Amino acid sequence: MTTNRKAAIIGGGVIGGGWAARFLLSGWDVAVYDPDPEAPRKVGEVLANARAALPALADVPMPAEGRLTFADSVHDAVEGAEYIQESVSERLDLKHRVYAQIQQSAPDALLGSSTSGFKPSELQQNAANPAAIFVAHPFNPVYLLPLAEVVPSPKNDPEAIEKAKEILREIGMFPLHVRKEIDAHIADRFLEAVWREALWLVKDGIATTEEIDEAIRMGFGLRWGQMGLFETYRVAGGEAGMKHFMAQFGPCLQWPWTKLTDVPEFNDELVDLIAGQSDAQSGHHSIRELERIRDRNLIGFLRVLKERNWGAGKVLLDHDERRRMGNIAHPTGSGAPMVLSHQQVLPGWIDYNGHMTESRYLFASSETCDAFLRHIGAGMDYVAGGHSYYTAESHILHAGEAKLGDRLTGSVQVLGADEKRLHLFIRIEREGMLVASVEQMLLHVDMKAGKSCPAASEVLARLMPIAEAHQALPRPETAGRHVGQRKS
Ligand SMILES: NC(=O)C1=CN([C@@H]2O[C@H](COP(=O)(O)OP(=O)(O)OC[C@H]3O[C@@H](n4cnc5c(N)ncnc54)[C@H](O)[C@@H]3O)[C@@H](O)[C@H]2O)C=CC1
Numbered sequence: 001m002t003t004n005r006k007a008a009i010i011g012g013g014v015i016g017g018g019w020a021a022r023f024l025l026s027g028w029d030v031a032v033y034d035p036d037p038e039a040p041r042k043v044g045e046v047l048a049n050a051r052a053a054l055p056a057l058a059d060v061p062m063p064a065e066g067r068l069t070f071a072d073s074v075h076d077a078v079e080g081a082e083y084i085q086e087s088v089s090e091r092l093d094l095k096h097r098v099y100a101q102i103q104q105s106a107p108d109a110l111l112g113s114s115t116s117g118f119k120p121s122e123l124q125q126n127a128a129n130p131a132a133i134f135v136a137h138p139f140n141p142v143y144l145l146p147l148a149e150v151v152p153s154p155k156n157d158p159e160a161i162e163k164a165k166e167i168l169r170e171i172g173m174f175p176l177h178v179r180k181e182i183d184a185h186i187a188d189r190f191l192e193a194v195w196r197e198a199l200w201l202v203k204d205g206i207a208t209t210e211e212i213d214e215a216i217r218m219g220f221g222l223r224w225g226q227m228g229l230f231e232t233y234r235v236a237g238g239e240a241g242m243k244h245f246m247a248q249f250g251p252c253l254q255w256p257w258t259k260l261t262d263v264p265e266f267n268d269e270l271v272d273l274i275a276g277q278s279d280a281q282s283g284h285h286s287i288r289e290l291e292r293i294r295d296r297n298l299i300g301f302l303r304v305l306k307e308r309n310w311g312a313g314k315v316l317l318d319h320d321e322r323r324r325m326g327n328i329a330h331p332t333g334s335g336a337p338m339v340l341s342h343q344q345v346l347p348g349w350i351d352y353n354g355h356m357t358e359s360r361y362l363f364a365s366s367e368t369c370d371a372f373l374r375h376i377g378a379g380m381d382y383v384a385g386g387h388s389y390y391t392a393e394s395h396i397l398h399a400g401e402a403k404l405g406d407r408l409t410g411s412v413q414v415l416g417a418d419e420k421r422l423h424l425f426i427r428i429e430r431e432g433m434l435v436a437s438v439e440q441m442l443l444h445v446d447m448k449a450g451k452s453c454p455a456a457s458e459v460l461a462r463l464m465p466i467a468e469a470h471q472a473l474p475r476p477e478t479a480g481r482h483v484g485q486r487k488s
């Protein structure tokens, strides 16, 4: 039996719940410590949302979910934990007390803090082992948004910080290394400025909370999610780019467009004004409903970005690739069809008939075929050199239904191969039962010339022994079958 890796989450509120969900759905065991008796319910609700959301971003199987426990003490939570994430309320004295408890039991474990604004050197004050404590600032919902700002102080060991970043990547996050510690890191400096201006606009009666949200979500908010600020403004500079943009809009920095660092007085009147408008705007939805709406919208955005290998979508693709590599044992070409892919039927793969939609059978087969091509040395580096295999013909035979959550394996049997042609029989199976087979003829192509040509000798040197070994395998009964009605 293999044991999962363990993460401890100290503080199980909005953010701790999100961390717990991300680690659990990445296959880690998680122990949560939070003295609030409501914490298990709250974490359970965040986890339910995460289970409905995170798998929809994946195109490779999710690992089996880890085990969630609620510990009775900090000591029990952190015992044996490889990674600890503190997510208690944003109070420095509280965080210091919690670190003292954690480091009594686990002085050397990596200890990330979710703090929105404290600098790591502030968090490290009077700690038993300051070098273990760093900032890992996430964004809500932690289980969907990849960013974690990782902020060390000079007291941290760079190697330990690299290890923490690697763990964050393993759970699908994008660790942004903040090189100089600063109050509120990078993103919250920025968000705080926007927040301050928005409070002014409401307080001064210029705009309601709803009007401000429309101004964001109908316009620049959509741009930010895919290009950020500087790339967006570079494009807005027209053909002359950023220099022209700055020449045109630089002077307005001197104009009274912004109240800059002036903060409206934070009093009950302001809180009631903002909260009242926010209730009027969104009070007809519960918070959990709003979370689910937010999550579905984020999944849509993220999937589009993933299709384009852009921004946060690239993080998702890289994460899939890492998992795909981890899933594949090194197959040999001898004796049996080669198992080359493991996939899981994900929510977006289900059609109106309640089972896996037909295009996904071809997708599952094509992932298997790509794995075979990588295996024989015709992967992306080979393609970059101007040669590739193109599919000339495919025949899918549906033999069973695949349902949501099913784990599928894809295997390849080489039916024939020569210098230019590759004839494959791909089986997609669930627990050893055939769900579909796909027979394909591929042609080796010189991509520039747009013509078939012999494959490189090193590719043939890997392919031909497999093809020869597979000649000894029984030919699949349905190989060569065509689509046609049976004569009665
Ligand atoms: N809510 C947000 O949008 C974000 C918050 N953060 C940061 O995450 C941290 C947590 O914030 P939230 O989850 O929003 O707050 P929260 O109020 O939802 O959760 C804080 C939790 O800490 C628990 N707690 C209090 N004392 C504790 C102790 N001694 N030991 C263990 N648990 C204890 C509370 O019972 C509560 O469940 C803060 O540092 C905050 O700045 C970071 C990113 C976004």
Ligand SMILES: C[N+](C)(C)CC(=O)CC(=O)[O-]
Binding pocket: 115, 116, 138, 139, 140, 188, 191
């Ligand atoms: C409002 N906030 C400062 C707690 C926000 C964050 O820290 C990050 C986020 O998720 O917006």
